[in-house]
């Protein structure tokens with residue numbers, strides 16, 4: 642089960658040194674996939690690709706800003722030239738900002754949406770045309786618990802709104818592309834053990850942990866497991882869905 646041999650998996654936001662994208666890429670590589678890591682952070686992409694290829698995995702990197710339509714086109718061309726297809730797209734790139742609505746500017750709102758929603762739209766639209774021709778595709782978007790309940794620990798209302806937008810986008814897309822063998826689903830992580838979490842002091846962390854029934858943040862590998870399932874051939878009748886991965890901090 643959950644074999645990705647000869648499949649091509651594209652992961653965005655995979656240039657972060659300790660973020661989730663790197664772990665997703667490694668997990669798919671371990672399952673036999675050819676992985677393409679994309680990020681605006683060239684140094685980060687290069688380092689993560691180097692680590693994977695040194696370990697014997699098939700991996701390639703692309704540095705680009707996914708908010709720019711021409712760079713999205715170049716990314717998809719790059720993957721097709723190199724590997725000839727795209728089986729799985731993991732829309733992981735995202736940004737956040739802790740600010741109240743009272744202090745938020747329109748520019749803040751635009752910046753958050755431009756990465757979390759508009760870039761995701763541009764890449765998904767382009768990749769869907771490839772997947773339609775293949776009559777096969779799996780798309781998984783990183784939404785967030787804060788897209789469902791608001792009140793993200795690290796984000797503002799613009800972050801919550803952008804992650805809620807991703808849920809609606811994915812459901813509508815599911816209605817359009819199911820006929821081509823493409824599924825589109827979301828994961829909604831709660832607090833995950835990445836850099837942001839590590840930067841919190843014990844005083845800041847205590848109320849956050851107290852609100853999680855499991856009493857700890859999630860690990861990137863625990864998000865990767867759910868993503869692998871949704872991206873697998875076996876999840877063939879699941880689309881327009883979302884999986885909460887939050888240690889019980891939000892249940893619906």
Ligand SMILES: NC(=O)c1ccc[n+]([C@@H]2O[C@H](COP(=O)([O-])OP(=O)(O)OC[C@H]3O[C@@H](n4cnc5c(N)ncnc54)[C@H](O)[C@@H]3O)[C@@H](O)[C@H]2O)c1
Nearest residue numbers: 654657660661680681706707733734735783785830832833
């Ligand atoms: N960490 C958490 O607790 C948590 C919880 C819920 C949801 N999420 C979501 O999961 C995803 C990954 O989170 P993370 O904590 O690993 O984040 P991260 O900051 O470590 O990684 C995000 C990556 O996206 C890249 N990126 C930003 N703008 C880009 C652009 N325009 N083009 C290309 N790449 C761009 C960044 O350079 C960065 O490497 C994000 O979408 C985030 O909103 C995270």
